[in-house]
Each structure stands twice: as C-alpha cells, then as structure tokens.
Amino acid sequence: MQFLYSGLTGGSIYALVALGYNIIYNTTGLINFAQGEFVMLGGMLIYTLFAVFGMPFIIAFPLAVVTALIVGLLFERVFINLVRVKSDINLITVTIAASILLRDFAMHIWGRDTVTVGEFMPVKSIELPGGVISNQSIMVIAVGACIAFILHLFLKRSKYGRAMRACFDDMTAAGICGINAVMVRVMSFGVAAAVGAAAGVLISPITFVTYDDGLMIGLKGFAAAILGGLGSFWGAVAGGILLGLLESFAATIMPSGYKDAIAFVVILLILFVKPAGLFGKRMAKRV
C-alpha cells in the first residue's frame, strides 16, 4: 500500500508537468523540452523568496508562479519568436537549446549545490491503512488537483482558453475569426511555465532543488504526456499519476536501481503498441 501513497505524490507532479507539455502542444503543435526547467525554476524561485527573503508562503507561492509566467512569456518572445524558419523541428531544437541555457543560468545564479527550501508547514506523518503519508504529500496531491481543475476551467470556459483550442484545431481559421494567433502562442508558453513552476514549488520541500533537476523531471513528464496521449487534458493527468504509481510499485518488486528506467520503458512500449497514448484520439489525416 505504501507505494500507492508515494506514487500518488510523484504522480501529481508528473501530471502537472505533462499538462504543461499539453498546453503548448495544443496551441502550437510543439514539444517544449524546456518544460522541466520551469519546474526547477519554480523550486529556485520559491527558495529565493521563501527561504532567502523570508516571505510568507502565501505570498511567495503566487509570486514565484507569476515570475515563472513572465519568464515563460519572455522565453517565447526570445527563443521561439526570433526563429526565422518556424518549422517544428527547428523550434523543438530551439527549446532543447533554451533548456540548456536556462540550466546554465540557474547554475550561475544559484550555484551548483543543492538548496533546501525549508518546510511550508510543520511536517506530520499520517497513518493510513498499509502505510503512512506525510501532510506535505497530501498538500502536493491536493494543490496539484486544484491547479489541474482551474486549468481545465480556463481552457474550457474562458475566452482565452477557447482561443487556444481554436488555434490548435486550425491556425488559419482561428486567425480569420479574429483570434490573434501570436498572442495565443505567447500566452500558452506563459501558462505552461506557470504550471511547471507551481509543480516545482510544491515538490521543493520534499526533494530539495538542484540546478540540473529539470532534465529528469522534464523527461518523465514527457513520458507521462505520451502515456496519457499527447494533447489530451485528462490523459496527461491520468498518465502522470499512472507513471508515478508504476515507478514506485516497480521499486518495490524490482531491484530499486531500475526505478528511473520505468519512465523510458513506458515511452517505448506506448510508442510500439498504442502510439496515440492510452487516452489520446487518433488524429485523422486527410490524404
């Protein structure tokens, strides 16, 4: 049973990262490989605001997320917008380059050492049938679920959310209807960065933050997005949680050294067996 509790915690984070991939994929058709760096950035920002400047968590959390959102907007303006030939392969390569840049900046600003954020609240372990869960983990799961729900409302109900979805369906048609497609692209990067940073903030007291954390969590979030079906909102959530559970379950039955390999075995299996992902729709292609 214990694997269930720790799997849910890790899974919530993967789900948020996977959602970040989906937001950008759904509006631009791109995979933003710098998504993991936003998670690291969230952790580093909360470290700076909460642990170094000593702001109350209730202020530091939104501030960290908003700062990340601004970085996300700038990220699009600098890295994506300036690329002259906007083919998918060019842009995806640019996101990889940008992720390395972000990591190096972080290394210079915050150093090579692992930093510790401290605790947002007094830690308690709660006894549950078959295991224990800390209140930190519960917070990660609960806040993660809230963020997913708010994001869902935003995409389904708000004007901007609809514009985002319209752009994915057909960029040209959306433009004709008066949607500013560039604006939507910029915004999708901002929102994705904010969601990633929120994940980074939530997980930081449990895992600490190191400048090069983004790579692994980014790849695992990507695995979760593939597992759930790239582009599917609830697919990302389900994929993330499933991946978290798989990982922690695998660590209990297999030699624990193989834990990290699980995510990548999952990517391969899905691509071999069901390329659209568990919950993805197969895209119709006109010939």
Place this chain on the structure above:
Amino acid sequence: MVRILAVMVIILSCLTAFAGEVKLGALFSETGPASYLGHPEKLTAEMLVAEINAAGGINGDKVVLVSYDTQGDEQRTINYFKRLATKDKVFAVIGPTTTGSSLAVKDLAEKFNTPLISCAASATIVTPVNKYVFKTPQSDIHAAETIFKYMKSKGMKKAAIITAQNGFGVTGRDALIEGAKVQGIEIVSDEKFGDKDKDMTSQLSKIKSASPDAVICWGVGPAPAIVAKNAKDLGINNLFMSHGVASMKFVELAGTSADGLKLPAGRLIVADRLADSDPFKPVLMQYKKDYEGKFNMPVSAFGGHAYDAFSLFKLAYEKSGADKDKFLAALAGTKNFKGTAGEFNMTETDHNGLTSDAFIMVEIRDGKFEIAQ
C-alpha cells in the same frame, strides 16, 4: 688535479647548502563538483607550508609548494602530475582529492619516481600496495566496522542497507557486506538508490517490512538527505549514515529529519567536545584554531586529510632528507603519528595505517554533531 676536484666538491656542497629547499607538488580539486573537498585541502596545505617556512623549514630546507587545480578531472590530473614530475621536478606530491583521479596517477607515481600521498578515501588506492602511493583518509571498511560495533553494543543484530549507485555507494556496499560477515550482523534487506533520485519511500517501506534493528544508508550529496526525510515520514528509527555526510551541508539539507541520526566520523567534527584526556584533542584543536582563525570558515574532515598528508611528508622528510628511497622507507615506517584522521601506523603492506579506531560514532542533535552515547 686533486686541488681542482676539491674546489669543485666544495663549490658543489656550497651550492646544495644554499639551495636549501624542497619542492612539494599539490594536486587538489579546487573547483568542480569536488570543490568542497579540494578547496579546504588547498587552503590547509598553503597554511602549513607558510607555518613550516616561518619556523625555518624542514631540517633547514624551505618548502616550496607547487599547486595545480585538477577540477576533479582525471585527464587533467594525469597531465598536471606529469608536469609536476618532469618540469617542476617536485620531490613528492600530496593529493589528488578524489578516488578516480588518485587511481589515474597511481602507476605514474612509480614510473616518474615521485611519491604520492593521496587525500582520497577508497581502499583501492593502497590495495594492491604500491611502493610510491600512500593515502590519509580512513577506509570504508573501518566506517562499516565502527557502525556494526556500535550496533552490537546496543544489542542490535539485524541491519538493512540502502546504498547509492555511484563509486562511493558501491564500494561502501561491499564494505558493509564484508564487515557484517566479520561482525556477525545479519543483513536482512539490500536496497539501492540513484544519485539523483527524489523519492526513496518505496525502497524504505520495503526495508521497513523486513523489520531490521537498524537501517544503514551509504551515499553522498542530497540523496541521503532525502533518505533521512523519507525514513522520518515512515517512522523508521535507528538510521545510520556513512562518513560521507559528515558535513554541516548535509545537516542543513536534511533539517529536522537529521535529528537523532548517527554516523561514523573522524574526531575532527567534534573536536571541542572530546574529553581533555583524549590523545587526539591537542592536534585537532590546534588545527581547528589555526584554520578557522585564518580562513574564517568551519574546519572540515577533508582539510584534515591534507593536514595529515603534509604532516606525513614532513615527518618522513625530517628523517630521510633528499634521498627518495630513504624517504619512502621512512614514510612506510611511520609509527604512532597522531593526525586529524587518527593514529597512523604504516607498514610495508599497509600504506594507510589507520584502523577503525580512527572513527567514532557521532549523533546529529539539534543541527549539531555530538558524540553518540
């Protein structure tokens, strides 16, 4: 003819008398990932050289330190070692900082006829023994022994181990399994974790279900701090760690979850809490006072390794002078030298000379290292 020869001999002997200096090479990882080890080592070596020269040198010979930054990189270490041996023509080398770079130059020491006193921990540096290679830090097996002896004194018989998947963790795991056999401790669970893992709850809950008397974690960096945190959440008591986390950095990372955790460590980190009768106290306090006074930062075991390396060099050179063979014999014959790591008793076959007495069990209490009861 005889007169000319006599004049030449006199001139030559005058020259050597005036030359009166000995060159000592130093290879430390001042920057790079191992900088928290290499930086204090470099500072310590510089401090000691300045002290000894102010006091008139060794047997009247001034010590000239030639130091290079290896950045923890093996190829760089090899290049710098060759440079020290051929271009700078040093008498001996202290360092390198890490096990990997020490092993990289192990064979070169003999090839270039340059003695090496390493500051890296792995026992593989001195086994199989090489006439030219020595090391000052304690070995893993001593740390494991210290933990098991402590466990036995508390009536604990079953241990679970959780080790990192890196050089330090793998050699540590071997030492634990070996040591457990000797000490009659049963290992009931053997788990591993990756250096960059963020959650070890699964491994630890597996360990918990094997109900060991104690859990021993072997790793360096942030991962052991996460193990401490997860273990606390799961309600695992009696967590032991390796000497790899004997630094304030670890205590900061792990925060309150480090409370009550025990580990084997050199006496240096608890120097001011040792009994006055402790034979090591004077040397430790002296080093601590000098270092902290000079550099205004807390002393660490790693700087201590350089202290021991330089002191061993000094003691042997005092006996041998500039003759390399005599120097090596003197170094291998070091007896009863009380350094920061422990008491060194070298032999032809043991080029470390420490025993498990070099370690004591310490406990982390309220964010400080204390001697474990």
